[in-house]
Amino acid sequence: MSNPAVCLVSGGLDSCVTAAIASENRNRLAFLHVTYGQITADRELHAFHELADFYEVTKRLVADIGYLEEIGGSALIDRSIPLPAGDPDRTEIPASYVPFRNAHLLAIATSWAEVLGARQIYVGAVEEDSSGYPDCRLDFFRCFDKLIDTGTKPETQLSIVTPLIKMKKSQIVLRGQALGAPLHLTWSCYRNVQRACGQCDSCLLRLRGFEQAGIKDPIAYS
């Protein structure tokens, strides 16, 4: 039996296509979802389980890092900070940045992967077509690879795989479609939980990606 691979699955478009790629490469997958009091937490968890069901993944871990809510500092978790109007071309770091969030996600993935004997951690991070978060860049993931080498047992052989890191959203949509990924089960909106708002950064990036790919987004917008 091959070593399993851990796949970080938020429930959004990018993590869905990443799971599809991991599923092509691997037999055994372990899905990790991290929740931290963000506005759409329940909706994302629902999407996570639907994606796990689709890929018949039984090994699932839902980790709660609710302390991020207490730390605050982001419009995604602190209701007193307004969520900025969407701007898919912004260059500064937006108010939705959750300080150093991806380090928490990767630390959890690494601990779990070490116990499972996994060799890879799949992460659906996207550098160029993303929202300018510093912890979403390839440099950050390469640096985290070194941290894993330094901070785990000598026999642990583990690296971070970011198959989408240099892709544009439209390429991600096309890749997902080609792999038969269940894009209709995903949730990307930062704001709403029933019908996507179509106006936050995440919705705008997603809609533009589908439009440029020439494919209709299968989820409902308000």
Place this chain on the structure above:
Amino acid sequence: MSNPAVCLVSGGLDSCVTAAIASENRNRLAFLHVTYGQITADRELHAFHELADFYEVTKRLVADIGYLEEIGGSALIDRSIPLPAGDPDRTEIPASYVPFRNAHLLAIATSWAEVLGARQIYVGAVEEDSSGYPDCRLDFFRCFDKLIDTGTKPETQLSIVTPLIKMKKSQIVLRGQALGAPLHLTWSCYRNVQRACGQCDSCLLRLRGFEQAGIKDPIAYS
């Protein structure tokens, strides 16, 4: 007003002396305690608050990373793995190793520090006189410094300070005494919550440290 410093305080001897050093260097401290379902969690939290009271630290964050218990893989959190008999001279990684634990602690400290505008994170890690954990070595902390540089906002100026990293336990005891640190309020035992067992790795290292320092350990042993 100077920038605050975040200090990781488990409630043990090393974190107490680290807090004493941070207190010498700084006016404003923020104490962070991380709990993860370890056997002595409540006792350690009690020690944390007593130390915070002693140093008159009002800014306190207690972060629960209970998901580590679900991940398992360590005798400290998985009751089905026996806690090894103490051996302060062991060289292999003991069963009490919690996979990649310090990465979680530092990720939380970094997120909090970024929101607070702190410049330092104090950690009471000890390399030589420790238990052989890979995530307790200076290399690991230097690597984490790079991760912070890479993964936080450009304006965030933050580094990890490990004042005890090259010290022996006896030197830590002496330093604590010289600084008037409240060593009687600390808790180190992995096993017990009333009187320390005197037999686990942590107790043996502590007792040997006091013995070599020529000082009587002020806490009660069974």
